[in-house]
Amino acid sequence: MKKYIIMMMATILIVASCKKWDDHIALNTPGLNETLFAQIKGNSDLSLFASYIEEANLDTLLNSSMNLTVFAPSNEALKQLPDSIGQNPASLRRFLLNLIAGKAYYTRDASSDLRIRMLSGKRIQFDQGKFQEANLTKSDMVAKNGVLHIIDQPVLPLPNIWEYLNATKGEYKQNAYIASLNYRGQDLSQAEIDSIDLTTGVPVYKTGTGIVEINTFKTKVYDVADEDSLYTYFVLTDAAFESQQASMKPYFKALSEDTSISNANWSVVKDLVVSGLHENLSATTQFVTKSNVHFSINPASIVATQKVSNGIVYVMSSLSMPIAEKIPVVYIQGENPIGFSSETESALEDIFYRKRFNPITRDTFTDIYVNRGSSGANFYADYATNNLYTATYKVYWVALNDYVSSGQGDDAYGTTGNLNQIVKVMANDSLSTVLFNETGVVEPNTYTETYIGEFTNDGYNWLLSYPRVMPDGSTYEVNPATKFIRLQAPSSNSSPYNLTLDYLKFVPVFN
Known part of the structure; x- marks a missing residue:
């Protein structure tokens, strides 16, 4: 009976609890x-x-x-x-x-x-x-x-980061700079078709139609007007912004002072917004920017906080970032050439893109091997990069010189002896102007980095903030700041004239 009463009381409590919920x-x-x-x-x-x-x-x-x-x-x-x-x-x-x-x-x-x-x-x-x-x-x-x-209170519409940025561009030089990064171009999806080219079948668009204004901070970093995403945006006081600009300017020397200043500004602002809402910051809070720069902040440097509809804004009196990540190591991958000295069928048959295993790092990698043998004198593969800023770089390569007993078409290729190959760096405006020219020796079965020499880039004459592709599809991948890099076989006395490359590595030197 006692057990029955206890069970009844438990049932009543459960029913009462359920009713309350x-x-x-x-x-x-x-x-x-x-x-x-x-x-x-x-x-x-x-x-x-x-x-x-x-x-x-x-x-x-x-x-x-x-x-x-x-x-x-x-x-x-x-x-x-x-x-x-x-x-x-x-x-x-x-x-x-x-x-x-x-x-x-x-x-x-x-x-x-x-x-x-x-x-x-x-x-x-x-x-x-x-x-x-x-x-x-x-x-x-x-x-x-x-x-x-x-x-119990009115909830007013908050500005998003883009609206806040434009509303305060008279207060902060950083925001004024970002707000100025507008360009106008023809967006073909909005332009009117004038006619069809009878030869190519490609539409010809009416001049002046479909013209749109686009801000490159929103297209190349983050679209901070997007209400569906959350961001954390850091605004530097004018003194802090000018200090950061001055620290970056030596890496962006240019013929035009305006270009140098603009590139220094861009190198600062591109890392001042991160994805996600970050609140209750501490000195141990770690941030990673879109360009893979890692940093933390001193909470004592926060002078103001502004909630916005798509995140939060912190006004900072100081903020530092690692220069080694702002001016990063540049890799040129061997398997990504943009052209060769000869692209005849016989020449292309001698070019192998290979999967290899590095027994030291325990990683697989893809490289290029050009097996031209005695007919390959002066043969070269060209590469290009826009990422060499005005700094001195130590140049290394990893190049695997091996002998393959059964290659494409079951023919052996490679060599058991040393290979000599040349690395050149040339300016876009004059390929005859060689800025770096060093010969290195590739010993058999070497999987480690080999030092080639030092290269100093004296100028960067292009705006980093400029779009690489315009709305109409025109591209600026190759521009006055582009450096062409050539891997070349010697001209004589070095047969076989083969080439091999996993990667070239340009490591900036910081004083």
Whole structure:
């Protein structure tokens, strides 16, 4: 009997607990036959909100058959609304649209990962009992065209990072520079077709149509106007920005002082935004930029914090980044040539792209082997890079010189002796001007790096911020800053005239 009573009491407790939980998550359904606007209009605590809805001509929307969510500030909450919004029709409408979502969201849907897209175009976090910073005082009031929640403060539309950046470009030189990185080009997807080229069949577009303005920070770093993504943006005070610019400028010497300054600026700003929302920062918080620069900050250097609709902004009085990652090592992969001295069928048959295993690093790699033998004097493979800045570089290669008893077509290739090969660096504007010319010896079966010599680049005469590809498809992959790199066989007395390369490595030297 005692056991039976205990079991009955446990059952009663479970039922009571379940009822309490059901009451907690139960939907508030008295207005199920009313529209959202009818519910708002009939709630005396939302009379001011209802009048704003009517003033902005949004009552039709809230009476429609669309499935909506409304986060309605109470009369008391709307006392906090600035007059600049309440008395400006455009601002008022934008504020109200920031409280309406285009689908139904209940408190059971709320989570720390949920960012609701509002009709204002902004995304707002809907977490347990919270709509951004506002508390839900009543929730899940179901209407026939959606759900209504009441909140205890107005939630204003925040600027995104791009809007913040443009609004403060008069305050911060960094933001003024980024905002200036606009270019205009013809976007063929928006341009009008004038005719069709009868020879090629390619459309000819009307001049002046489809012209768009694009900012290269948004296309080459991150699109910080994107409301669907989260970013953390660091703004340097003018003194800090100028200090960083001065530290980078020696690596971007150019014929034009403006080009040098612009490239120094770009090298700074490209690493001042990272993906994701990072709050509660400490000295151990690690960041990685899109260009793979790693850094941390001193929280004492944060002079201001600004929440934005797609992340957060920190204004910094100082911020340092590793120069060895800002001016990185440059690799030229042997298997990626852009051309050869001869591209006849017989020459191309002697070029092998190989998979090899390095017994020292235990890694597989792909290399190139050119087996020209006695007919390969002066034969070369060309490469190109835009990533050699104005610095001195130590040049190394890994080149595997081996003998293969059965190659393509079952013919043996390679050699068991040493190979001599030349590395040249040439400027884009004059390939006859050789800036670096060193011969190295490739000993058989060597898998380690071999030092070749030092190369100093004296000028970088192209804007890093410039787009590599314009909207119309024209490209600037090869530009005045491009350096051509040639791997070449000797001209005589060095048969077999074979070439081999896993990679060339340019390591910047920092004083």
